[in-house]
Amino acid sequence: MTDKTQMPNDNWRLNYTTGDLFSCPVDETLAHCISEDCRMGAGIAVMFKQRFGGVEELKAQNNLVGQCAVLKRGKRFVYYLITKKKASQKPTYDNLRQSLEDMRAHCFKNGVIRISMPRIGCGLDRLKWERVSEILEEVFAATDISITIYSLPVKTETLENTSR
Template sequence: MPLNFREIHGDLFSASSNTSLAHCVSRDMSMGKGIATLFRDKFGQIDELKSQNVPIGGCAYITADDRCVFYLVTKERYFHKPTMTTLESSLRVMRDLCMKNNVHHLAMPRIGCGLDKLNWNQVSKLIQHVFAEDDIEITIYTI
């Protein structure tokens, strides 16, 4: 079954408990601004994330509340900006982790498009391209 991609208005953290979550972070895992602060406060485990030593273009993850929480590492420091190339690399790693961990429901904000300033139309197409052949439902939450 191919990708089921949809966008809805609502609170990302209201996604059902069997839905894994994802967002973008810097390699330093500072998570001091934007939606990253909500992930930091809700899920913690910063030392675990840092210990994974994920490179730019990779994806760290933790298990919390019986679901995976993915941290797409798209830049070195929190004040840097990602590129479509680093985002694509992180998405591909996350896709592989989803398949490995039997994740079929994934929710995320408009990744890379808030403080990171990427173009949502391009990012949306990229996500759909990367996951096109996968049996996964991806829901994008906007407020």
């Protein structure tokens, strides 16, 4: 007996762009990291809360660390990767991986093939991008899902101050 389950094509891509994450196409799915308590009181999470609301909707999903809460806004999904219990804590790479796997499962069920996100877990949460990008590659290899990473432009005065 042979397994007739087909794996998705390996069209996985990790793209990089400089600019405002919220300027991505309106039908593109967005993702970022939050805590289980859904505080979203610092960093880019504040902008997600202001732009998409839905804090009570997210809390009502009763998701735990290692899962992914989801809002549907217009033509897009907005993924909230739950990587830590409380806003004051730091995530682990394992919790990030589990939440990305949960997000991948939602993508498969809902036909999502394009996701835009910041360098998740690497701002206030202090994870290392080198490791996070490896995890993204491991989780999304052999999929049709393309992920675009948005970075804000580096300010000239910041470069000047660090070179002294």
